[in-house]
Amino acid sequence: MPPAHGRGFAQTWWGQAWLKALEDTALDLGQLKAGRRLARAGAVGAVSVRPGRITAVVQDRDGTPHRSDVLLQELSPEEWDRFLGMAVERAGHIAALLDRDMPPHLVEDSAAAGVELLPGIGDLEAECDCEAWDHCGHTAALCYQVARLLDQDPFVLLLMRGRGERELLDELHVRSLTRADSPEPRDEPQEAAPEGVSAAEAYADGTILPPLPGLPALPSEPGLPPTLDTEVGPAQGLDVEAVEFLAAQAAVEAYRLLAEALAPGHDRLAVEDELSVREDAVRLAAADPGPAVEARLAAASEHSRDGLALAVRAWRYGGRAALRVLEEEWVPEEDVLARARAALSAAWDDGERPELRAARNRWTVVGSDVQLRHGRDGRWWPYRKERGRWTPAGPAAHDPATALAVASGSE
Incomplete structure (x- = not known):
């Protein structure tokens, strides 16, 4: 694959989950940074993936090649049996897997069955001819490159755990047919379902359910949205200034809604209708955007520049009610x-x-x-x-x- 210039190493859920597992369990953050630099520079050669091991030749910045291996514990036959049994019992999982798709919640359901797909602490064992005792920059670079492989084919993870895609899908297919052909037991007496109460009755009776925890404290200020200042330029047609403004205003609005929700008596207030496009454009314009964003808001709200300024003035005095007084007779x-x-x-x-x-x-x-x-x-x-x-x-x-x-x- 070409070097990953100006972009993250992983774009899909599986690739990002692999990187998170790697970074959460790393002992030396300095080696992770060195590995990112090598991987981003295209220093990782062709990656060989086989059960329990990934291998590649990684070049130092001076061009010196090093054979690097990362070992991952294979699942035992019993663990594979539990994994396949879990997948067959869930129609959504087996349908997705047979369609060559791996849904993200497969990880949680596998863990519930006692099978960990993603590596945990100590699961990734490093071997490199640079003779580092733990992960070095070369093995870290290999792991970052594997995240890109998982973007393209998440079944690579199952291969590292011991089963190739074709073998796995064939066994899933056989198990699903066997399960479909199995007759339902009819002779055994069915136990009567336990009687219960309706959810409304349970919530109305304070002695059935434990008390709810107290409400969280209101943060001191709105949160900061993520920055869009990246190494790569924006996609064609993307207005970065507008997106950053909207993200910041979304944080401010979320903070306002949370403050109202935590205020005494909020549960007795009527739920307001959603703002119209015209009203919401005025609300955003009242937050003093730049000239370019303001022009777009004026067009969206069908206002002239002076008309939008007048609407903003009304909004600042009383929000939606003040705007309606301005515009309605x-x-x-x-x-x-x-x-x-x-x-x-x-x-x-x-x-x-x-x-x-x-x-x-x-x-x-x-x-x-x-x-x-x-x-x-x-x-x-x-x-x-x-x-x-x-x-x-x-x-x-x-x-x-x-x-x-x-x-x-x-x-």
């Missing part, structure tokens, strides 16, 4: 209108109430550039006309006089 029903008028009458003493001109859910102060907008939740939103456009002037208030004072004070 609606006619209050009679009972809603009556309550709004009552609130306006009670907000000022006699003679102090300004003259208001009503239009739908909006009350504009006559002779002034300030306005109150009534939200569907009963709150009042202050607005002010700037450069000919009504602009959000502050957060909502339950008292219209308070909201109007905010709008008037923003001059």
